[in-house]
Amino acid sequence: MTRVSMPRQEYLWLLPSVLLGDGRSAGPVRRSTRDWFVDTVMFLLACVLNLLIALEMDGPTPLVAAEQVVGVISCLAVWLRRRWPVGLAVVTTVASAYFEMVGGAGVVALFTVAVHRPFKVSGTIAGLGLLTIAPFSVLRPDVEPTGLVYVIFSLTIVLTVFAWGIVVRARRQLIWSLRQRADSAAEEAKRLERERIAREMHDVLAHRLSMLSLHAGALEFRPDAPAGEIARAAGAIRSGAHLALQDLREVIGVLRHHAVTAEVPDRPQPTLADLPPLVAECEQAGMAVRLTMETGDVPEKPGRDLYRIVQEALTNARKHAPGAPVTVAVTGAPGEGLAAEVRNRLPARHGPRIPGVQIPGAGAGLIGLTERAELAGGRLEHGPAPEGEYVVRAWLPWPGRT
Missing domain, CATH: 3.30.565.10 (Histidine kinase-like ATPase, C-terminal domain)
Known part of the structure; x- marks a missing residue:
């Protein structure tokens, strides 16, 4: 069995992918107009939450200065949520165990992970967020609200954001599933139409070609037939070949037209x-x-x-x-x-x-x-x-x- 060696640097790169669920991006994230709008709204939401928290802080102190620096960095980091959603969520969740102003970015990161990652990843991040509630209430007893009120408020925020993200993810998966079913139904309809066309082609061309073979076989079997009969048989062969080519041309044209997904009208059918x-x-x-x-x-x-x-x-x-x-x-x-x-x-x-x-x-x-x-x-x-x-x-x- 052949073993594939991998440089140590590659292991270091893959470690976050294994632990955090993030894949290595081969280049910058390409955002659509909608993505830019959503990311801007998420960035502004994180900034507003941090601004509300900053308004409740008392006077300039080293801790307040550190909070503001961390808050600015966390808000800017929101723009990385599409490239490293799980990594951003882990960092902001761990930082929220002590820093209050990282909460806005943490909420956005948790919502992003809940939408874009499976439950085993997003549930782990949400559980980590619940675990940081107790250390924060112990390390920062001066932050209002305190005690049980803070615990209930934090639990409500984490669970609400997580549930909202799960609902959005489930809705997107449902829409994707419905689109897949619609595409499958469309492909099935195309397949059935092609089968119908092939069946009609078999019925028509088999009849035409068998008539041609019959006339040609008669000429081969009776080379001494009167000139009138030979002329009639040759005329029948020419007419039958022309009709067969016309039928085949119509069938090919219908198949080509059908490949453009347009509705194909039925050719005149016999009764x-x-x-x-x-x-x-x-x-x-x-x-x-x-x-x-x-x-x-x-x-x-x-x-x-x-x-x-x-x-x-x-x-x-x-x-x-x-x-x-x-x-x-x-x-x-x-x-x-x-x-x-x-x-x-x-x-x-x-x-x-x-x-x-x-x-x-x-x-x-x-x-x-x-x-x-x-x-x-x-x-x-x-x-x-x-x-x-x-x-x-x-x-x-x-x-x-x-």
Whole structure:
């Protein structure tokens, strides 16, 4: 085990830090406008307290002269309360065991320590201040008030100032905690927004890119296709690539705009009424899709969620069962819920896969569908059926009319 040596001077510097709780300052204290105002008020408060004490002293004597010198020094030392709060509090508290005019600076130092240091440090300083009450009453019996009245008065001052500082510290910690919670809530909101954007990006781009792959695979598999079909497929690829780039550009723009903490408006979202055009687009790409819809006027939120679920299910069908017929059935009514069922034949049951058309997948589509359905308060089931088909069933709540 390596031991780190430290010069003796460093130990001497660290000793006050260990005993008093003060850290070594690397430079002068930087005060804000508020800090300057507070420090000036504290300095004037110490001066006023010392002035009131000086007015009660009798005639010029060596003790009075010493009191005045100590009082001036202690008032000037108040400006050091931010750099050495504990050290100032210890010195003024110990000096108050004999000198009366150090009391103003001692009150300010005790309040500063109570605000800026933990209870184990500030409580020790307050306890030391209580212990100096008895020596002062014995060493300075000529100071008014005397006896029990002085003890009660001093106890009241020390405990009141200490309690005031503790309350201020607790309030500041509460405000800091609330700000931390607010910042955490803001970060959580940003994270959820980014997740929502990422989910939308996955749904949209996965659909677009799978259509591109399907068209490109068809061209690769049928190089001898008529020129008209090749032209239509090339046009579909060009149009799909343009839309995919546009979607990606919008998503990146939203993410960049969101990083500036501004509120990002939702881009136009599809609804259940856009499902027939989606099926028509899939049919143009060569998929055999049969759609049946038995719904009324579906609300926007469940309709959009169900549209995304059906879109992802069709994308998965293109990826894992190219060429297989797909049936989509959507039913629902207010109070009963909104349901969708997507079926396609399993690849092993409808023949070999077409070379060059298979689309890779990350396996996150069904996980995203399940999460979307659960977030909407519904459920989603998926898996192979005994009939040799792969089935995706989704149900979303549709509140009844009031």
